[in-house]
Each structure stands twice: as structure tokens, then as C-alpha cells.
Amino acid sequence: MPVLSEYSSIDLDLTRSQAEAIQRTGFVNLSPAPADRWRVTASSYVGTLVVDGVELLIRPKINPENLFLLLEPGLPPSAWRKEAFDYDVTSNLLPSVIAFFARTVETTLGRGVLRSYQAREESLTTLRGRLDVAGQFKRAGVLTPMACAYDDFSEDVIENRVLRAAIRLALRVPRVDPGERQRLMRQLVALEGVTEVAVRAETVDAIPVTRLNQHYAPALGLARVVLANLTLTDDRGSTSASSFMIDMNDLFQRFVTERLRRELRGRLDVIDEPTVHLGMGRQVAMQPDLVFREPGGAVRYVGDVKYKLATDAHGRSGDYYQLLAYTTAMNLPEGILIYCRRRDDIDESAVTVRNAGRKLVVRSLDLAGPPEQVAHEIAALADAIAKTPVSIP
Template identity: 55%
Template sequence: MVDLRFFEYDTVDVALSDRRARRLDSEAGRYLSVTPHPDPEIWSVTAREYVGTLVVDDMRILIRPKIRPENLFLLLEVGLPEQAWRKEDFDYEINPDLLLSLVSFYARTLETTLARGLYRSYRNRNEDLKAIRGRIDFGRQLSRARLPMPVACRYGEFTSDVLENRGLRAAIRLSLRVAGVPPSDRRRLMRELVAMEEVSDTPVSGDDLQRIHYTRLNDHYRPALGLARLLLDNLTLVDRRGGTTAASFMVNMNDLFERFVTERLRHALHGRLTVEDQTDDYLDIEKAVRIRPDLRFHHPGSGSVTYVGDIKYKLTSDAVARSADYYQLLAYTTALDLPEGVLIYCQTDGGKPAGKITVRHAGKRLHVRPVNLSGSPAEVAREIEVLATWIADRSEHVRPRTPFWLARPA
């Protein structure tokens, strides 16, 4: 087994045969860049924006983030207290396999979540029954050529076999197939699997879990479902001859950072600004060119956008925003008729990015604001609060607030 270990965006020179290099490029081109080296027996392997564990044939690649391990777990799950991931954070510093640390994190979070009991809710059922239950579905019943039995019924069933529990169960079954999970965590997962025996084993995707509507009744499920979604979206298992299973788990740090900043800003700006993420709009009058800003802000009760932002995970080496990112933000500010916008960058090392540029002949002000992930989780939280206050102030400065009774619907 060839074992490679390096950090995101780093390049390592590796002795690989042509066959192995081509195989790695074809199977892992989404996560790695494989290019020839001046030495014919050496290949340069460059990590992209993904971190985690990647298995290709007999090659195992471990890619670690450049941020602090505890802040990686902070990004993985918004809303859990810092002490909740301390053990996994410590384990990850010793063992660079992110997948095993995440499965342990999921097992412990799930145990705490289900200690309050399984969430139950009403689910609409349409069944043909010998006795009437709920309401008769006359449309289906009358389409049966006057057959009196069975009766087409429509009723609500109070059950634990709901999407929330099916998602947790699917992630449990996937986690139990991962090799190397500590016995204590495997026992935790098995106990919770038994407790969910009434829940059906139906295919569930991460996108399905994203559509869950949270209320006060299921809000305590949110952290566990967030971790389940990560596992369902990013964990790939491949069965091999000999009864072994190879597991690849790769997390896109761009997506992770974007989701983290969005949710934290939404929480910090609650009551001051409404935060919309990934909302479709158009660059042109003819609506032929679609745009999708990461962040749009408007005042509660008003449909008028007062500020726009875009989130980027990586700074350039000289700590100045990339030209393509400025062009993108300029398009957003122009299409939304705003005098300025902000690029939110992840800062892990190096100096602070440029604070503002003003576009020639257009007067658009394009700000760059960093979120430094090299500090403690408490320091990261303070940076988000400062950023939220800055956005709220700029929103007031750019476009005066309209009283809600005068605002027209969008």
C-alpha cells in the first residue's frame, strides 16, 4: 500500500509508475492534480480544496487542512458547543484519518441526540384497507369499477419512520461498514441502530436531509443530521475481493467554509438583516445569463437587496483577492444596482487582504474582509460577530432603510 500524506494545496513529488500515475489522475482528478516531473520516475501530486482520506487501488492519500484541527470540527458542525468535539479534535491531531474521527464524532452526537427519545411525527399514508381508517379516498375508490373492497383510505400515522430518522439510520449503516472504527464507537452505533428498528432502510441522500424543515420539536436533531449529511454526501465505499472495504471520504473546504460563514452570519444578523444564500438572479435584462451570489442581504419586511457578498476559502500567496473574484463581485453589484459589495475570505496565514478597491469609471467599491481560522473557536466566533456588525453598518450606509409599512412586495 502506497501511503501519501500532505496538506491541502501542497505539492509533493512522488515516485510512481506511469500506470499508477494515470490511474490516480483518472480516478482522483477531482481532488488531485497529477503532472509530470523532470525526473521521468517522479510525478508531482498537488492537492486541491478537498481534505480527507482517498483510496485508489493500492494507494491511500491523506490530505489534512492547514487550519487548526479544532477549527475543522468547528466548520464541520455549526451549533455544537466547543467541548463536544474535543476528543475527536485530539484524536485527529494524532491520527490524520479524518473519516475515523468523524465517525466517532457522529456516534457520540447521535447517542446524545437519541437519549431524548426518537422523534415522531405524522406521516400521510394512502393505502387499500379492509376496514375504513381515516378518510375514504373517493377518487381512487371510484376508479375501481365499483369494487367495494378493499377501501382506498387516506390517513395520518404518528410514527418514528420519518425522514429525520431514516437519514440517521442510513448514516449509521454506512459508518458501520468503515474499517478501523474503534470498538466503543461501533457499539454505540449498534445500540442506536437497534433503538431505530421501527425505522425503514430506505435510500437517503444528503440533499434529502437538506430539505428538512426544523421546528422546536426536531431542532435537537440538527447537529446529528448535519453530520449524517456529511457522511452520506462524501463517504464512498468500495468492496474488494477478500472481504475488505476501502473507504474514501473527501470534504470540500470551499463548501464547508461557505456554509459555516453563511449560517453564522444568519444567526448574528437575526432581527437586523435577512440573509439569503445561493439565490438565483440574472446579469442581463433579457435574463439569459444567470448569476448566483453566495450572500444577499435585505432588511426584514423589505424585498429590496441592500448588500451582496461572495465567500472564498483561499487567499492568494500575496494575501490579495484574486482578479476573477473581483470580476464576479463587480457583476453582482452591477446587476443588483448596488454601489458596493464584499468578498469574505478565509485567512489562515500571511497578512491581511486589501481592504477595498474602487472600480474605474464605475465607482463600485469592492471590499475584502477576512475570517481568520488560525485562532481558537472563541476568537473565530468574535471575528464573525465583527463581520456581521460591519455588514449591518454598510447596509445602512449604502441604502437607507425603508419602513416596512412603506416597502412594496418583491
């Protein structure tokens, strides 16, 4: 099957129907090529694309280990080393991600299925908890069953519902390794007391991480990846193919946000995509990727995260204009653009705006090296942000 890298091109023999179907996905761009072929150009999306009998594998240009680091930043590198190796050999991301998800859920549930107290209201033949007086009065004198209200210590919580939904979806993927399929089936058995409901990827974002459910965080993060990016194609009632496409722009932004939040905990609060206004009277709404605030205090810094660096390694003009608008609206002396570093790029530069005095800093992170190097660069970036000035000189 054809394999290409993000932002690269390949010429393929396609029918017009196939070309139109692939173009409609929005994941790649197509244009006519010599010899009645079609030129397929990848964008920021990577993974497995299956459309109308055509299967494309699109690889990121970063270290395979670091792709899994971006997928779930809450685990040590040893957790995904096998899957990263398998992906490097086969170029097919989907089986590796399903295997990574299955092993992560197994480790999570091995520590015990999460349970919490859930408020219930049921009609029972014997009293449980307390009598629901209002509900009982509606029964017009009928003594049984009784309307009861009680708290049930149950595993039927939103965290487990998310995992169950993602496991069900993963089991529908064809060509999953039999061992991983059995692993997923065992997990369904472990969650048999959990209600099976449709779950959207955004549901995971609304789950607060606490001391009680913190060990679920890596599995929930991967469940979100599966729910958000896996598309199944059914043919006559049976699953025939699956597409799994990940936007590296979104993945890189989520990774940087989460890692900076972790590094700056106790020093600065990291708020992702708040709404700010450029004009007076709340005119011209904008959403910077990152805003850094002193704990319970004033805004200290602002930043934007961009996956693709400009060819001159100094950022793109439009990104500078955008960051200048953020710093101006928030009256900050400095802001930062955080890029993914490409080969031969510099790691840091800065522009001081004429007649404004504001400093626009560019920092890049190298995702071609080992995960330990990425962690070191994130820590250095967090320290630099924490030491920035707080007012216009």
C-alpha cells in the same frame, strides 16, 4: 502512509496505473518527478484518499478544532474536542468524523426519536381513520378489506431516514473503532421502525428546520457530510477501503453562510446563491454566494465567499471583477469578499472602483486560532454587514 497538507506536494513511488487512477479521482494533481517518481499536489480537498492500493492523508492548514467547527457549526467546541485531538495525532480524518457523527446521533436520539403525523392510505379489515370512498368504490362491491385513510404518529419521517442511511454507510467503513461501531449498531436498533431507503446528500438541504426538529440539526448536518463525501470501494463483495474527501471551498462557504444567517437573524435575511442577471431582459445569469435583504424588503448587500486568499492578501483580480458585476447588476454601493485568512495576511482592505464609485471590501476570517476567536470574528463581520449603506452616494 503519505501525509501532506492542502496545496502542498509530495513525491511518491507509483506505478503508471496507480498514477492514472489517482489522477482520475480529481482530488489531487499528478506530474512526473525525478528518479521515476510522481509528484502528487493536493488541492482544496482534504481527508483520506484510497485508490488502487495507495492511501493518502491530506490535512487542512487550519486548526484541527476549527475543521470540526466547519463540519457542524451548530455544536459547542466541547462536542468535538476528543475527535479533534485524535485527528491531530493520527492525521486520519475518517475515523474521527465517524466517531463525531456517532456521538452526535447518540446525543440526538437520547432526547427522543422524532415523530410526526404521516398521511397513510391502506386496505384494512377494520375501519381506521376515515373511509377512502373513492378507493372503496374501485373495489366493485367488496366490503373487506376496506380502503382507509388516516394519520399515523410515526417515526418513519425523512429526518430519521437520513440518519439511518448515514449510519448504514458509516458501518461499512473499515477500521472503525469497535466502541463506535457498537454505538452505531445501537442507533440502528433505536431506528428499527424507520424505512431503509437510499438518501442523497441534497435531501438534507431540503429539510426545513423547525421548532420540532431543531435538535436534529447537528446530526443531520453531519449525516450530510457522511453521505456527500464518503466513498466505499468493494472488493469481491466485501468492503476493503474507504475514501473520505471534503472540499474546503464548499465547507468554508457553508459555514460562513450558516453562521452569518444565525448572527443576522432579525436584522437581515441571508439568501445563498440566488440567481441575478447582469444584462437587461434577464441576460447573463449569475449566482452570488450571499445576498442580504431587509426582512421582507429590498436587497441591502452582496457577497462572495472564497477559501483561498491571494498571495498579496488583497484578493484576486477575478474575484473583484465578479463582485463588481454583482454590485452593478443589483445597483448596490458596496459588496464584500470573505476569505479564509492565511498567516501574515491583513484582515481587511477595500477598493473603490474608478468611475463607478462602488466599494469592494475584503474581509478575512482567521481559522488558525481557537473556535471562540472565530465566533468573535463572525459576529464582527455580521455587524459590519448590517451597518452598510443602502444606496449609491
